[in-house]
Amino acid sequence: MSGDNAVVIALACRSLPLRQRRLSIWLGAAAAIALRVVFTLSVAQILALRFVKIISGAILLVIAIRLVEEEDSAKEVEPLWRLANQRLMTPANRRFI
Structure with a gap:
């Protein structure tokens, strides 16, 4: 207790x-x-319900992205989606996409 x-x-x-x-x-x-x-x-x-896990995971992802974007407003931090896109679109990865 x-x-x-x-x-x-x-x-x-x-x-x-x-x-x-x-x-x-x-x-x-x-x-x-x-x-x-x-x-x-x-x-x-x-x-145990699958859709609850998916929805709660999506909500946590949105919260995490917002926290990363708002972490330091003094610095000009690139949005997370842009950084992920740059990582995915490197020349080494383009041949697999």
Whole structure:
């Protein structure tokens, strides 16, 4: 269980009588662990879908390109697609394309 879960459970249980507080802490911890397992299994099933991997990969690629392009605005950095095109179109690679 993470620290933030423990803090939330402690804040929720602080005004309860001792017996109810102990029960609430145990139930809160068990619920937090159960929810973590359920969410982990759910996300694993969702990530098994091919289109989700493709879409999330495309989004990550767009984010990476934007970060590279915005990394240093003081320098005039060539866009990533232009650098990739230059690498692909070198004389050694043109004969294969």
